[in-house]
Amino acid sequence: MSDSGRHAPRKPIDETNASYQLSLKRKKAKALEREQLKKVDEQLDLITAEELLETTYYFENNYRRVQPYYYNFKVNAKGRWVGKSIVEVFVSEFKVCDVNGTELAIQRGDITVNDLPTTLSYKVRMGDHIGHRVHRHEPPVTSQEVKIIKETQDFIVVDKPGSIPVHPCGRYRHNTVVFIMASLGLKTLRPVHRLDRMTSGILILAKSADAARRVGEKICSKQTAKVYLIRVRGKMSEMVTVEGKIGRQSKKEKIDVMVQHIDEEKGKASKSQFEPLFYDEKSNTTVITGKLESGRTHQLRVHLKEIGHPVANDPIYGAKFDSTKHCDDDGIIESEYKGDLKKWEKVDWCDECNKIKGDPEQLEIYLHAWKYEIDGEKFETDVPWWAKREADVTKELEKWKANHILE
DSSP: OOGGGSOOOOOOOOTTOHHHHHHHHHHHHHHHHHHHHHHHHHHHHTOOHHHHTSOOEEEETTEEEEOOEEEEEEEEOOGGGTTSBHHHHHHHHOTTOOHHHHHHHHHHTOEEETTEEOOTTOBOOTTOEEEEEEEEOOOOEEOOOOEEEEEOSSEEEEEEOTTOOSSOBTTBSSSSHHHHHHHTTOOOOEEOSOOOTTOEEEEEEESSHHHHHHHHHHHHTTOEEEEEEEEEESOOOSOEEEEEEEEEEEEOTTSSOEEEEEOTTTSEEEEEEEEEEEEETTTTEEEEEEEESSOOTTHHHHHHHHTTOOBTTOTTTSEEOOTTSOBOTTSOBBOOOOSOGGGSOOOTTOHHHHSOOOOBSOSOOSEEEEEEEETTEEEEOOOOGGGSTTOOOHHHHHHHHHTSEEO
């Protein structure tokens, strides 16, 4: 074969090239997103009738509460655990575990390896399946219902109240949208987009994995439009467009919450548009609309802080950490327990039974997903009380400010 018939050798990839680096970063981000969706799918597929019978809901003092229940956490051994004792692993990997509590759990038989009781001296091996039976206490959430706005053959659109997580995470499991809907007979719902726990408003839930993929593709290809209602601090007089790269920084001071910030070097491009609706002189707040042209975590909250108009009652981006207060992972202050302790049975060895966590002082922030358009179809919720012109938020905000150190 002549030289002209041969393919020219490929040039070696220049891994320092900016375009290559950007392409690689996008591929990694997509892979991570697929992995996260897979994890959510796995969690949702496990909602069985037996799990729904683990506990019961009850309502008290404007809270939806969950009776404490027994739950078995399961995890596969990670490479870095191999050769370490069970006690070492639990104390180093799980922030709620200490040496004494872990040893007692092993002695009770509540920590298992490959479904069998283990010993204090057991060294973790590759392939081990580790279980930990606990008496689980979930934080209360608002007693407001998860209102169905529209239902089709493929999906359900709901108006999610603030304080309720979308799917199991952290201390929340039954007190999540997917479990609450499962308790109503809708057991296969899959959220197709994010909505922060403290944010209220439109949430789309697909009825099958196939429907979730189809809706997810439309979201990824930006065939959607979202409008938020927000009450912000100060007077905003004109439309504002904010652009900047948002990056994640470490935990905010002493609370276990990852805080986003503008990072032009390592962050991801983001763009938001804000337009004032009306100014309330009495509370020195403005009700505005917010539109996203990208979907970064906490994007609207970060951008509003950046322009000096944080969400009026945002404990993360509108206030500093107060070491005299106990806060949850979203910066929400937990004070005293306001419920009736006689409504559930105490377990002697359970730390949470013996040291009851406080109830959240705040069940929402003034940020609401109001309108959503996807593939030409439009959804809209009622306007939340705090976004109405006649609403008086002065007393509520004065109480909130008294408990927070403003930025």
